[in-house]
Amino acid sequence: MKYILLATLAAVCxxxxxxxxxxxxxxxxxxxxxxxxxxxxxIEINYSRERLKNIFANLxxxxxxxxxxxxxxxxxxxxGTKPLEKATLFEGVTFLKEDEKDLIFTFFKxxxxxxxxxxxxxxxxxxxxxxxxxxxxxxxxxxxxxxxIKLGIVAGLLLxxxxx
Amino acid sequence: xxxxxxxxxxYNILSSKVNIKSINEIRMRVNKPIVLLIGAxxxxxxxxxxxxxxxxxxxxxxxxxxxxxxxxxxxxxxxVNEQIKKGFIVTPGGIRLGLGxxxxxxxxxxxxxxxxxxVNIRIPHEIKNCSLSAFDYILSENHINNTLVISPPGAGKTxxxxxxxxxxxxxxxxxxxxxLDERGELDIGTDGCLGNFADKIAxxxxxxxxxxxxxxxxxxxxxxxxxGRDEDALAVQYAINCGVSILASAHSxxxxxxxxxxxxxxxxxxxxxxxxVLLSMRNxxxxxxxxxxxxxxxxxx
Numbered sequence: 001m002k003y004i005l006l007a008t009l010a011a012v013c014x015x016x017x018x019x020x021x022x023x024x025x026x027x028x029x030x031x032x033x034x035x036x037x038x039x040x041x042x043i044e045i046n047y048s049r050e051r052l053k054n055i056f057a058n059l060x061x062x063x064x065x066x067x068x069x070x071x072x073x074x075x076x077x078x079x080g081t082k083p084l085e086k087a088t089l090f091e092g093v094t095f096l097k098e099d100e101k102d103l104i105f106t107f108f109k110x111x112x113x114x115x116x117x118x119x120x121x122x123x124x125x126x127x128x129x130x131x132x133x134x135x136x137x138x139x140x141x142x143x144x145x146x147x148x149i150k151l152g153i154v155a156g157l158l159l160x161x162x163x164x
Numbered sequence: 165x166x167x168x169x170x171x172x173x174x175y176n177i178l179s180s181k182v183n184i185k186s187i188n189e190i191r192m193r194v195n196k197p198i199v200l201l202i203g204a205x206x207x208x209x210x211x212x213x214x215x216x217x218x219x220x221x222x223x224x225x226x227x228x229x230x231x232x233x234x235x236x237x238x239x240x241x242x243x244v245n246e247q248i249k250k251g252f253i254v255t256p257g258g259i260r261l262g263l264g265x266x267x268x269x270x271x272x273x274x275x276x277x278x279x280x281x282x283v284n285i286r287i288p289h290e291i292k293n294c295s296l297s298a299f300d301y302i303l304s305e306n307h308i309n310n311t312l313v314i315s316p317p318g319a320g321k322t323x324x325x326x327x328x329x330x331x332x333x334x335x336x337x338x339x340x341x342x343x344l345d346e347r348g349e350l351d352i353g354t355d356g357c358l359g360n361f362a363d364k365i366a367x368x369x370x371x372x373x374x375x376x377x378x379x380x381x382x383x384x385x386x387x388x389x390x391x392g393r394d395e396d397a398l399a400v401q402y403a404i405n406c407g408v409s410i411l412a413s414a415h416s417x418x419x420x421x422x423x424x425x426x427x428x429x430x431x432x433x434x435x436x437x438x439x440x441v442l443l444s445m446r447n448x449x450x451x452x453x454x455x456x457x458x459x460x461x462x463x464x465x
Contacts, residue, residue, distance in 0.1 A: 049243040078239045080168065113234065115245040115276040 006163055010156030017152015024137075024145035026068070026095050031134035033066035034104070038127040041111075045119055052112045053078045068093050074108055084109060103129065165257030166287070169236045171228070174198075174209075181213030188289070188318060188449065192229055193264075193282040197221035201318070204445050229280050236261050246367070247348075249274045258288045258352030286318070288352045294320065294450040295328040298441045301455045301463055302328065308339065308385050308409040310436060314416045315443035320450030321413035322349050324443060325387050326357060328411060332385075333359025342383035342408075344373040350389060362387075370399040378406050385409045394427050404436055418442070419460055435459075 037059070044050040050058075056071045056078075064071055073089050076082035086105045090096065096104070107126045114122065166184065167175050178184050182200065189201035190209070197218055198209040207214040208221035215221060236253050237244045244253050253261045264282035268275045295302075302311045313321050329341055341362040343350050348366050351358055358364065363381045365373045370388060377383060386403055391414045400410055416422035419442055423432065431437065435458040442453040455463045 045242050049240075051238045051240040051243050053238065053240075080235075112237070112239040112241055114241055115248070116242045117275070119242045 006160045009159050013156030014152045017149045020148035021145040023095050024141040027137045028141040029066040031137050033063045034130050036063055038123050041123050165255055165259055169232055187287055190285040192224035194226045198224050229283055233280055248277050254348035258349055260286045260349055291323050291450045295324050297452055298455050299331055302439055309438035310410045311439040312437045313413040313441045314422050316417040319443045319445045322389055323450055329362055330359045333361055339384040342377045342381050342386045344388040370396045374399040374403050387411045389413050397427055397431050
């Protein structure tokens with residue numbers, strides 16, 4: 001019985017470590033998807049003049065998943081079923097900081113509002129800012145993401161040793 | 165389609181308190197009352213429907229107009245910028261928004277329009293069989309006479325052209341029809357609105373559309389809206405020389421004033437058009453006032 005409890009305790013510690021590391025991974029993937037979106041916009045807007053809704057609808061599943069439902073919420077706005085508000089855009093998204101949400105919200109609010117040249121410049125500006133955040137987030141993921149799992153394992157083992 | 169471009173507030177009034185199918189035009193100007201054109205009558209849009217009392221009218225705001233244009237572009241202004249440069253946007257349902265605002269020019273070229281201050285929403289209507297009483301004058305002995313439909317703005321030229329294409333199709337005249345839809349108004353996107361034998365080139369100038377269309381689609385008949393410039397007349401001449409029949413329209417309120425238009429002089433002298441159909445709004449849009457031959461002698465009506 002004691003060993004089962006200890007094994008459970010160790011598993012819980014590893015799980016907590018995993019939960020913390022997932023937050024970093026999600027952030028990193030999210031910003032990579034956002035950068036991909038910017039590149040896609042740049043191409044579609046300049047060459048095919050594709051409408052926003054089609055650009056979002058034609059995103060591949062991987063990037064859709066990584067955007068954590070933001071694209072769905074934005075499509076709801078394009079369809080006229082939801083207003084474009086910060087709260088509705090980031091519904092269910094918990095891993096972004098408030099200032100990051102503000103920036104991303106401003107980005108989405110600017111989409112589709114101007115002619116090709118202005119829109120392209122605007123997207124490039126946002127892209128540069130997202131790249132900078134993405135690089136920080138990637139470093140955090142490398143540094144703290146794996147560290148969280150390792151700490152979880154170490155903490156689990158330590159507790160097992162202490163209780164044995 | 166109106167529900168997609170108007171805010172819920174305005175659309176609810178239009179759909180519940182006005183006979184939406186009877187509206188031909190809606191005009192919005194910044195800080196001015198919203199004006200409806202119903203039949204040939206202008207009224208204001210109020211909270212309780214159409215009204216002649218300006219105090220009851222809803223006033224359009226700048227935000228309202230910008231929001232409308234944004235929605236009409238399917239939330240993608242950049243995708244319709246070429247149209248905006250020409251002063252209009254056409255929605256997928258064929259609703260045309262004429263735009264007023266500040267044109268931005270760079271190196272002598274129009275770059276875009278900003279600071280929108282007014283919008284004129286023209287709503288297309290199908291008037292079934294409206295071309296029927298002129299049909300036999302245009303199509304005689306299995307030959308389509310080159311025909312010009314003449315009317316003042318809003319009197320049903322486009323509706324006439326669209327109906328003629330449908331009549332051809334319904335009567336199984338399998339002519340290859342090329343619809344050169346320069347402003348995207350002829351094809352309103354409803355089922356069968358251009359019949360079964362029509363190809364379409366949209367948003368191209370007459371010159372480019374006629375040349376490319378004749379080369380690539382070998383039409384028997386080209387249908388196009390609103391001739392007016394000298395280059396349009398040249399494009400028509402080119403098509404006729406290629407043996408293609410033309411059904412087109414032009415702005416004018418009478419045959420007499422049309423004859424004086426300089427850009428049509430060569431076409432009139434060459435008797436390029438064998439038929440002229442004059443429309444008016446006397447009994448509502450699409451009223452045929454007369455059909456004339458190449459010498460402007462009235463044939464009927």
